[in-house]
Amino acid sequence: MKHLKVTTSVLALAFVGLTAMSCKDGKKEEHSDDAMNTEMSSEEGHHHEEGMEHDEMDESNNTMNSEAQASDVKQVMADYMSLKDALVATDKDAAAKAGKTLESALRGLNISSYTAEQQKELKDIVADATEHAEHIGKSEMDHQREHFKTLSKDMIDMVAITGIDSKMYQMHCPMYDGGSEWLSMEKEVKNPYYGSKMMGCGKVEKEIN
Amino acid sequence: MKILKIIALIFLVAFITIQFFPIELNQSDTVPKTDFLLVNTVPETIQKKLEVSCYDCHSNNTEYPWYSKIQPAAWFLEDHIKEGKAELNFNEWDDYSDRRKNSKLKSIINQIKDDEMPLESYTYIHGDAIFSADEKEEMIQFMEQLRDSL
Numbered sequence: 179m180k181h182l183k184v185t186t187s188v189l190a191l192a193f194v195g196l197t198a199m200s201c202k203d204g205k206k207e208e209h210s211d212d213a214m215n216t217e218m219s220s221e222e223g224h225h226h227e228e229g230m231e232h233d234e235m236d237e238s239n240n241t242m243n244s245e246a247q248a249s250d251v252k253q254v255m256a257d258y259m260s261l262k263d264a265l266v267a268t269d270k271d272a273a274a275k276a277g278k279t280l281e282s283a284l285r286g287l288n289i290s291s292y293t294a295e296q297q298k299e300l301k302d303i304v305a306d307a308t309e310h311a312e313h314i315g316k317s318e319m320d321h322q323r324e325h326f327k328t329l330s331k332d333m334i335d336m337v338a339i340t341g342i343d344s345k346m347y348q349m350h351c352p353m354y355d356g357g358s359e360w361l362s363m364e365k366e367v368k369n370p371y372y373g374s375k376m377m378g379c380g381k382v383e384k385e386i387n
Numbered sequence: 388m389k390i391l392k393i394i395a396l397i398f399l400v401a402f403i404t405i406q407f408f409p410i411e412l413n414q415s416d417t418v419p420k421t422d423f424l425l426v427n428t429v430p431e432t433i434q435k436k437l438e439v440s441c442y443d444c445h446s447n448n449t450e451y452p453w454y455s456k457i458q459p460a461a462w463f464l465e466d467h468i469k470e471g472k473a474e475l476n477f478n479e480w481d482d483y484s485d486r487r488k489n490s491k492l493k494s495i496i497n498q499i500k501d502d503e504m505p506l507e508s509y510t511y512i513h514g515d516a517i518f519s520a521d522e523k524e525e526m527i528q529f530m531e532q533l534r535d536s537l
Contacts, residue, residue: 302484309490324497328490 247291251340254283258333259363261314265326268373270319277314277322284308296339303339307332323354323371330360337361337386345387351380359383405458410465413472415447421481422446432522433529437477440505440516444471446478452512467506485537492534496527 257280264272284307289300310329314322334348347362354371362368367380418425424434443449444467454460475491483491498504499518510517518526 302486305484306486306490309487324493328493332486 247288248340248343250283250287251336251342252344254280254287255333255337255342255344255346255361257283258329258361261311261326261329262360262362262370265323265370266368266373266377268319270322273319273322274315274317277311277316281308281311281315284311292339300336300339303332303336307336326360326370327355327358330358333361334359342387345385347382348384348386349380350383353379361386402458408458408462410461412451413447413449413465413468414451415478419447419478421479423477423480426481427533430529433526436518436522436526439513440518442477443513444468444506444509445475446472447476448478467508489534489537492530492537496530496534499523499526499530 257276261273261276261280264276284304287304289297289304292300307329310325310332313325314329317325337346344363347365349360349362349367351358351360351369351371353376354369358371360370365382367378367382369377369379372379420426423429424437429437449464449468451464455464475495480488495504500523502518505513505516505518
């Protein structure tokens with residue numbers, strides 16, 4: 179009888195102890211995540227510093243600065259395109275990876291050369307898009323596609339303000355979630371919302387540039 | 388037998404020790420002007436459901452259950468509340484831009500549709516937080532209306 183009591187209490191305590199440990203592990207993970215974020219933002223910090231140097235070097239002339247910012251936008255677009263391609267290929271891991279890269283590109287985006295009104299709009303767009311990219315970085319395929327829809331809307335609105343020098347197509351899929359848009363560099367329809375299930379669903383809605 | 392006793396003792400000590408790590412409570416007496424229920428016209432049934440099912444993790448004020456005073460449960464709750472508030476804070480609703488409101492509403496609708504919210508670990512203890520089929524329908528309709536009005 180005594181044995182039974184002791185064993186039960188040990189088991190109970192072991193359980194509590196283990197839960198405590200697993201909780202701590204969870205915290206640790208979060209911390210290392212944080213550490214990574216700081217690393218990333220410090221990289222971005224360098225990025226910004228470079229931008230500032232440009233400012234100091236050439237205060238009267240803003241071209242350098244806005245050129246750098248145009249390449250920032252280009253980078254965001256390039257990351258968006260790799261995300262789109264991963265979704266076309268129905269590759270969850272590649273999409274998650276592209277989502278994370280896009281997230282850090284968005285966080286590093288410098289918009290100081292635009293007018294106050296444009297900046298306000300861009301800030302809203304970037305805040306929203308960053309959140310979607312973040313979610314895509316840690317979600318299952320169907321969620322990734324849900325977020326990709328709103329992200330695409332953000333990207334379309336962003337390009338409308340910043341402009342972009344490469345040729346792009348705004349595509350429309352009438353079936354996904356009551357009609358959804360996406361951007362592509364090529365004219366051929368490759369549907370990121372359905373992948374191989376319905377690769378050809380959609381049409382070119384608009385040519386950009 | 389002796390070893391078991393020692394192990395038990397260690398666990399007991401560990402359990403008592405972790406009780407001395409308090410958490411920061413998510414509590415606030417005031418409801419800011421930006422609160423979802425203040426800036427929108429919300430029917431009473433919806434308002435109640437939001438408060439019962441969502442506000443514990445998605446606002447600045449949590450009604451803590453008794454076991455929240457005991458570790459490691461308190462850590463578990465703290466993490467959930469932090470995550471929930473970062474994702475969506477109904478108290479700060481009007482601080483979001485229209486674009487983000489639209490995104491948040493879309494997520495709310497999807498998560499309720501897919502039974503992802505409220506979390507199962509929450510409804511397990513808060514039985515009244517569960518959405519009935521009718522409540523789900525009503526809530527989704529309301530959120531969709533709100534989204535269209537943006």
